[in-house]
Amino acid sequence: MNLKLSENFFSIQGEGPFSGYPTFFVRLYGCNLKCLWCDTLYAREGDRYYTLNVNEIIEIWEKNYSLSPYITITGGEPLLQTAIYPLIEKFLAKKCIVSIETNGSLSLKDLPSQVVKVVDLKTPSSGMAEYNLYENISFLNSKDVIKFVIQDRKDFEFALKKIKDLDLLSKTQVFFSPVFEKLSPKExxxxxxxxxxxxxxxxxxxxxxDLK
Structure with missing residues (x-):
């Protein structure tokens, strides 16, 4: 099965529960949302992608990066491409630690339980909050992450209300991430x-x- 990739690369994981680990990234092309502060527009616009099959992606990792078991599948929105499922299964069979970064608008129900799910709940500043699929929370556990990207106080208050109304802290980890160059981490x-x-x-x- 083939996948449309925006890029694949090896770098330090900068986000999520495995932040700091050397990680092989598979960035898939295409997204169903248009967040106003998106920092990976190239992964959803302009048809700038290449195609690899599942075995070719596995081979890239095995030949170059297999000393590190950390794999992140991201986008774009990776759940748009059904071939991620055999890709994930092959990485898991090789004892990899697989995480997926998703925008939270598509169902997580078919993802294997071993996959660490990093799921956005979109805030008002994204312009996409209406697309949050709240039923996904039922597929999360303590190893997974709900992420709120915060641009301003309105986003912050929105996130706090969702945390309370959905009882998120009893179900999973919750991360707040400031919009780069819009809200300072210190604030x-x-x-x-x-x-x-x-x-x-x-x-x-x-x-x-200053890494990818």
Whole structure:
């Protein structure tokens, strides 16, 4: 089965529960949302993609990066392409630690339980909050992550309401990430400390290190 890729690369994971680990990234092409602050427009616009089959992707990892078991499948929106499922199964069979980064608008029900799911709940500043698929929360556990990308205080208050209304902290990890160059990590840290909830501040480590 073939997949449309925007890129594949090896870098330091800058986000999520495995931040800091050397990771093989498979960035798939195409997205069903148009977030206003999207930082990977090239993964959804202009038909800039190439095609690899599942075995070719596995071979790239095996030949070049297999000393690190960390695999991240991202996008775009990776769940748009059904061939991710055999890809995930092959990585899992090789004892890899697989995470998927998804925009939260498509169902997670068919993902294997071993996959670490990093799921956006879109905030008002994204312009896409109406597409949040809240039933996905039932497919998450303590190893997974709900991520809110925060641009301003309105986003922050929106996220707090969702955390309370959906009882998120009893179900999974919750991360707040500031929109790059829109809200300072220091300011967001102050807000998190004020509310005293076990919410994890996430900065985009790869951007601080000037890495992909």
């Amino acid at each position: 967001l840290a102050k807000w998190i400390l004020e509310i005293k909830l076990p919410i994890r501040l996430q900065v985009q480590l790869h951007k601080l290190l």
